[in-house]
Amino acid sequence: MYSDEALDFLKSAKVNVGDEIRATAKDLNIEGEIMPNTEATNRDIIVIKLKNGYNVGINFRKVKVTKVKSGSGMPGFPKSNLKQDKGLPNVSLIYTGGTIGSKIDYKTGGVYMLVKPEELFYEVPELAGIAHISSNELFSISSEDMSYREWQSIANEAEKERRAGAEGIVITIGTDTMHYAAAALSFMLKDLHIPVVLTGSQRSSDRGSSDAFMNLICSVYLAAKSDIGEVGICMHSSSSDDKCHFIRGTKARKMHSSRRDAFRPINDMPLALVDIKGNIEYKNSYSKKSDIIGRAITGFEEKVALVKAYPNSTPDIIDFYLQKGYKGLIIEGTGLGHTPTSTRDENGSWLPNIKNAIGKGMIIGMTSQCIYGRVNENVYRNLRLLKNAGVIYCEDMLPETAYVKLGWLLGNYKKADAANLLNKNMVGEIKERLEYDEFLV
Amino acid sequence: MYSDEALDFLKSAKVNVGDEIRATAKDLNIEGEIMPNTEATNRDIIVIKLKNGYNVGINFRKVKVTKVKSGSGMPGFPKSNLKQDKGLPNVSLIYTGGTIGSKIDYKTGGVYMLVKPEELFYEVPELAGIAHISSNELFSISSEDMSYREWQSIANEAEKERRAGAEGIVITIGTDTMHYAAAALSFMLKDLHIPVVLTGSQRSSDRGSSDAFMNLICSVYLAAKSDIGEVGICMHSSSSDDKCHFIRGTKARKMHSSRRDAFRPINDMPLALVDIKGNIEYKNSYSKKSDIIGRAITGFEEKVALVKAYPNSTPDIIDFYLQKGYKGLIIEGTGLGHTPTSTRDENGSWLPNIKNAIGKGMIIGMTSQCIYGRVNENVYRNLRLLKNAGVIYCEDMLPETAYVKLGWLLGNYKKADAANLLNKNMVGEIKERLEYDEFLV
Numbered sequence: 001m002y003s004d005e006a007l008d009f010l011k012s013a014k015v016n017v018g019d020e021i022r023a024t025a026k027d028l029n030i031e032g033e034i035m036p037n038t039e040a041t042n043r044d045i046i047v048i049k050l051k052n053g054y055n056v057g058i059n060f061r062k063v064k065v066t067k068v069k070s071g072s073g074m075p076g077f078p079k080s081n082l083k084q085d086k087g088l089p090n091v092s093l094i095y096t097g098g099t100i101g102s103k104i105d106y107k108t109g110g111v112y113m114l115v116k117p118e119e120l121f122y123e124v125p126e127l128a129g130i131a132h133i134s135s136n137e138l139f140s141i142s143s144e145d146m147s148y149r150e151w152q153s154i155a156n157e158a159e160k161e162r163r164a165g166a167e168g169i170v171i172t173i174g175t176d177t178m179h180y181a182a183a184a185l186s187f188m189l190k191d192l193h194i195p196v197v198l199t200g201s202q203r204s205s206d207r208g209s210s211d212a213f214m215n216l217i218c219s220v221y222l223a224a225k226s227d228i229g230e231v232g233i234c235m236h237s238s239s240s241d242d243k244c245h246f247i248r249g250t251k252a253r254k255m256h257s258s259r260r261d262a263f264r265p266i267n268d269m270p271l272a273l274v275d276i277k278g279n280i281e282y283k284n285s286y287s288k289k290s291d292i293i294g295r296a297i298t299g300f301e302e303k304v305a306l307v308k309a310y311p312n313s314t315p316d317i318i319d320f321y322l323q324k325g326y327k328g329l330i331i332e333g334t335g336l337g338h339t340p341t342s343t344r345d346e347n348g349s350w351l352p353n354i355k356n357a358i359g360k361g362m363i364i365g366m367t368s369q370c371i372y373g374r375v376n377e378n379v380y381r382n383l384r385l386l387k388n389a390g391v392i393y394c395e396d397m398l399p400e401t402a403y404v405k406l407g408w409l410l411g412n413y414k415k416a417d418a419a420n421l422l423n424k425n426m427v428g429e430i431k432e433r434l435e436y437d438e439f440l441v
Numbered sequence: 442m443y444s445d446e447a448l449d450f451l452k453s454a455k456v457n458v459g460d461e462i463r464a465t466a467k468d469l470n471i472e473g474e475i476m477p478n479t480e481a482t483n484r485d486i487i488v489i490k491l492k493n494g495y496n497v498g499i500n501f502r503k504v505k506v507t508k509v510k511s512g513s514g515m516p517g518f519p520k521s522n523l524k525q526d527k528g529l530p531n532v533s534l535i536y537t538g539g540t541i542g543s544k545i546d547y548k549t550g551g552v553y554m555l556v557k558p559e560e561l562f563y564e565v566p567e568l569a570g571i572a573h574i575s576s577n578e579l580f581s582i583s584s585e586d587m588s589y590r591e592w593q594s595i596a597n598e599a600e601k602e603r604r605a606g607a608e609g610i611v612i613t614i615g616t617d618t619m620h621y622a623a624a625a626l627s628f629m630l631k632d633l634h635i636p637v638v639l640t641g642s643q644r645s646s647d648r649g650s651s652d653a654f655m656n657l658i659c660s661v662y663l664a665a666k667s668d669i670g671e672v673g674i675c676m677h678s679s680s681s682d683d684k685c686h687f688i689r690g691t692k693a694r695k696m697h698s699s700r701r702d703a704f705r706p707i708n709d710m711p712l713a714l715v716d717i718k719g720n721i722e723y724k725n726s727y728s729k730k731s732d733i734i735g736r737a738i739t740g741f742e743e744k745v746a747l748v749k750a751y752p753n754s755t756p757d758i759i760d761f762y763l764q765k766g767y768k769g770l771i772i773e774g775t776g777l778g779h780t781p782t783s784t785r786d787e788n789g790s791w792l793p794n795i796k797n798a799i800g801k802g803m804i805i806g807m808t809s810q811c812i813y814g815r816v817n818e819n820v821y822r823n824l825r826l827l828k829n830a831g832v833i834y835c836e837d838m839l840p841e842t843a844y845v846k847l848g849w850l851l852g853n854y855k856k857a858d859a860a861n862l863l864n865k866n867m868v869g870e871i872k873e874r875l876e877y878d879e880f881l882v
Contacts, residue, residue: 004822144779144823147753176776180752239877256880257777257814264881302753308773310841311621312588312743312848320761332749335617336698338585371812373698381445382585400751407753436680439697440705440881 003043009060018071080121082128089224092161093135098174131224143174148300155188159296168223175200182249183404186231191294193229211260218244221278229289236260245270250429299411304328306403309339318353337366337375358390367399444484450501459512521562523569530665533602534576539615572665584615589741596629600737609664616641623690624845627672632735634670652701659685662719670730677701686711691870740852745769747844750780759794769804778807778816799831808840
């Protein structure tokens with residue numbers, strides 16, 4: 001397994017395990033293929049397989065490498081003989097990073113994306129019988145490094161694939177911020193009218209307990225067979241490998257740092273359950289698939305922030321964002337949507353700062369850090385004071401979804417329209433009435 | 442019901458419904474008792490009952506009032522004839538605000554705390570058979586306005602009551618920030634070694650569906666009868682009025698903005714279930730009650746903040762707190778404990794800012810916004826980078842608990858000790874191993 005530093009070196013040289021490269025160093029000038037490092041003791045050694053069959057090992061600090069030719073991936077990775085069936089629904093797979101659909105070699109530290117259908121079919125032969133698959137790696141970015149720019153790229157790619165004939169789209173993506181991406185794509189792709197299924201894995205594909213393959217199979221089934229015209233997340237619905245659920249993109253949240261069934265619907269039921277035989281059980285109302293192809297609406301205002309209010313929290317945080325030119329804030333308030341309002345303490349009432357910011361043109365929306373339930377601006381006086389100051393109460397919307405929605409609104413609408421639309425339902429992000437059984441589902 | 446403005450007027454004049462007052466205005470100088478406003482149309486009218494039995498109504502804007510004598514509370518509020526039984530365990534009730542234990546009159550907008558046992562026993566006669574109760578109203582502060590100063594006052598009062606003979610303590614408190622208070626008191630009162638039970642209500646006491654009375658009965662049972670020497674929250678365990686659960690103060694979170702069973706244990710099981718007949722079913726390990734009375738440890742550093750990391754979030758937030766002289770930050774990271782690390786965007790990597798702040802002496806702890814599960818600094822490279830920068834990974838601790846703990850540690854320990862103790866278990870806030878059934882309990 002290569003050391004972090006050696007991997008950095010390969011990355012900065014833009015070469016990967018499997019690539020043909022030229023390596024130069026003192027008294028050395030060779031061509032060959034980069035191999036996995038299987039050294040137990042020295043993980044800084046770059047291993048190069050020469051054309052004559054010999055391997056050369058050299059410390060990365062002492063060598064320069066340049067790419068001669070991209071490799072075909074992990075050396076010796078097997079391929080399937082399964083042929084694509086053109087009679088099956090066209091499903092487009094877009095890889096954006098995350099461990100799903102990738103083969104990690106822990107001995108080498110190398111990661112190889114199973115991008116080509118013939119490689120994917122070797123690992124997951126079931127897929128060949130579900131859909132006619134086209135696939136490409138859009139980029140490979142860690143969950144924590146996803147920004148609105150990647151969401152925009154994914155949305156544009158999805159529209160392109162749709163216009164090229166895709167009847168359903170599966171996007172593999174890192175899980176930590178998948179629900180932010182799903183909310184963003186729900187708005188950006190609201191006029192695509194086909195199933196857009198985000199999926200990922202909590203355990204990497206080379207572990208026996210991986211959820212990657214089942215998530216992928218269920219996602220392709222949803223993309224190929226379901227009549228849902230919405231963006232959502234398809235992941236394990238329980239820790240047993242029996243079913244996945246498809247959760248509306250604006251109502252999903254990663255609720256556990258490591259469990260396979262970490263993604264849960266919040267204030268909503270799953271749109272559907274699906275098993276690995278392709279049985280789809282619908283559990284909710286949803287927008288139907290249609291032939292209309294609208295544009296991806298990808299504007300996004302980056303000067304929007306998510307702020308949590310809590311005991312002793314300083315209202316100066318509002319001024320901080322105001323001074324940085326932020327145009328919108330979503331507050332994660334306590335309970336029904338409170339901020340501190342007391343004037344007893346130095347870290348006192350948020351009201352004057354909120355009033356000031358709204359007066360200077362900032363849009364401020366309120367959500368609840370309880371996560372479940374809805375905010376309500378009318379129950380208590382301190383809530384009414386915030387409402388009267390111009391704070392927009394965002395009903396039962398998730399804080400993360402409200403944050404993404406405000407960024408998207410300000411990126412595509414005039415300010416007054418953005419403010420007006422923030423707490424109106426557009427794509428299922430707000431429900432008029434919560435059902436009893438939607439808590440801790 | 443009085444208007445907000447009229448209530449403000451009464452409040453600033455320091456008088457309440459039920460008080461005897463002198464009212465002066467043009468051509469008016471009377472003495473009488475302030476009555477509820479039952480006007481449907483003009484809620485600004487202050488209603489005063491004269492000694493001769495007549496009522497006078499006058500717009501608050503036209504009158505000056507001064508208190509002659511404090512009233513005995515809501516006029517006509519009934520009292521119980523039940524006597525206290527000195528043979529029962531001594532339980533001290535501390536009122537700090539919130540709707541529980543209070544009688545709200547929606548017609549008047551007046552709120553009356555049922556502070557005296559004989560009033561409380563009229564509403565909840567069961568209590569007279571459970572404990573010998575002493576009670577006092579420490580203050581009356583809304584949940585959203587609770588700060589560490591109130592937590593300190595409560596802790597000092599609890600120690601005083603303990604020294605005066607209380608065998609258990611019940612604290613009624615607003616629910617929105619109850620879990621922050623419970624975490625703070627868990628640390629502040631860790632050496633008290635008796636049950637300290639925080640309770641409240643999601644629906645006010647005068648509504649038929651109120652959870653107030655059952656929560657109070659179950660809480661007094663726990664305080665009087667249980668052998669748990671910890672601080673916790675006692676609230677409805679389900680929406681049916683059958684049982685309450687007692688959740689460890691550092692492992693509790695308000696997970697719904699309005700449901701009666703909003704408080705849930707996170708990464709833990711309840712310490713106990715209790716019903717209104719006083720049956721206590723223990724569900725977890727806990728510290729036992731003892732006769733040792735330690736001091737309340739109430740120091741608290743107010744320059745500590747809770748910060749959420751999310752896609753597009755700006756790392757400048759770290760500098761903002763650093764410049765304001767903050768000594769500690771808890772980050773709600775994504776997944777296993779990530780912040781953005783990419784250097785592609787302007788709102789880019791948090792790493793340099795974190796390194797800089799730690800270099801200048803700030804303590805930075807990492808938790809997960811997933812809420813459930815634990816952080817892990819070793820799984821991915823970006824996690825190791827944060828760890829190597831000096832970020833302290835806080836295991837399975839709740840973000841809110843970690844925030845309160847860091848404030849408490851910095852208020853009572855030297856900095857190096859605070860940093861060292863942050864991710865070591867002190868009062869049950871960190872569990873070595875999570876059980877399968879502790880998710881979405």
